[in-house]
Amino acid sequence: LSLYDATCQITQEIAEKIQERNRYQRNGESSAKFNVIIRSSLQNLREKIDQLKDLLLRAVSTHQITQLEGDRRQNLVDDLLTRQKQLQASYKNEGTEPDVIRSSLMTGGVKRGVTNPWLLEESEETRGLGFDDLRQQQRRIIEEQDAGLDALSSIISRQKQMGQEIGNELDEQNEIIDDLTNLVENTDDKLRNQTRHVKMVDKKSTSCG
Numbered sequence: 001l002s003l004y005d006a007t008c009q010i011t012q013e014i015a016e017k018i019q020e021r022n023r024y025q026r027n028g029e030s031s032a033k034f035n036v037i038i039r040s041s042l043q044n045l046r047e048k049i050d051q052l053k054d055l056l057l058r059a060v061s062t063h064q065i066t067q068l069e070g071d072r073r074q075n076l077v078d079d080l081l082t083r084q085k086q087l088q089a090s091y092k093n094e095g096t097e098p099d100v101i102r103s104s105l106m107t108g109g110v111k112r113g114v115t116n117p118w119l120l121e122e123s124e125e126t127r128g129l130g131f132d133d134l135r136q137q138q139r140r141i142i143e144e145q146d147a148g149l150d151a152l153s154s155i156i157s158r159q160k161q162m163g164q165e166i167g168n169e170l171d172e173q174n175e176i177i178d179d180l181t182n183l184v185e186n187t188d189d190k191l192r193n194q195t196r197h198v199k200m201v202d203k204k205s206t207s208c209g
Contacts, residue, residue, distance in 0.1 A: 003055065004076065007048040011083050014041045018090050038091050045087070049080050063138045 021034035056077060060070035 003048065003052055007045065007052060007080060010041060010045050010048060011080070011087065014038060014045065014087050015090075017041065018087065035091075042084070042088060042091060045084055049077065049084060052077050052080070063142065064135065066138070 017034055017038050021031040021038065024031045024034065056070065056073055059065050060067065065073070
């Protein structure tokens with residue numbers, strides 16, 4: 001957060017230096033000194049923004065902040081990148097007028113008495129918590145998620161077991177049905193043989209009579 005404050009301050013200082021340089025140029029005075037200072041400040045600004053991106057990536061990947069908070073802070077970093085490009089263009093006289101840039105920087109920059117923009121729109125759950133408290137809360141959230149995943153895994157395992165038991169039961173039922181089919185076929189063959197035998201006996205009995 002302190003690095004973000006310092007980076008916003010640098011953007012304001014660069015805008016002021018560009019405006020002062022342009023004023024010297026309009027008056028026909030030398031502006032070489034300002035160009036050296038502005039160029040060095042722009043390099044410093046790039047380094048600060050790179051540090052912010054690295055710190056933000058580490059904070060999200062290690063769960064020091066929530067993904068939602070990480071997305072919001074990423075938007076602030078993207079805004080700083082936009083300001084850097086505007087300042088670079090203004091330094092080279094290739095874009096927006098310095099007065100306009102300075103106005104936008106002053107509007108979005110750090111002012112006394114204004115809450116740090118990184119802390120705006122903070123959720124009620126994390127508001128007022130320190131780093132250790134946030135870490136504990138994050139750890140608790142992860143533990144709850146792990147518990148939920150364990151419960152889901154248990155349910156899936158139980159369903160898999162039930163599916164296997166149903167499959168085994170179906171296999172047994174199919175075997176029983178196959179046995180019944182064979183038994184019915186054998187019984188039917190015997191019944192045909194007995195019927196044929198009875199008919200033969202009846203025929204012989206009639207011939208004898």
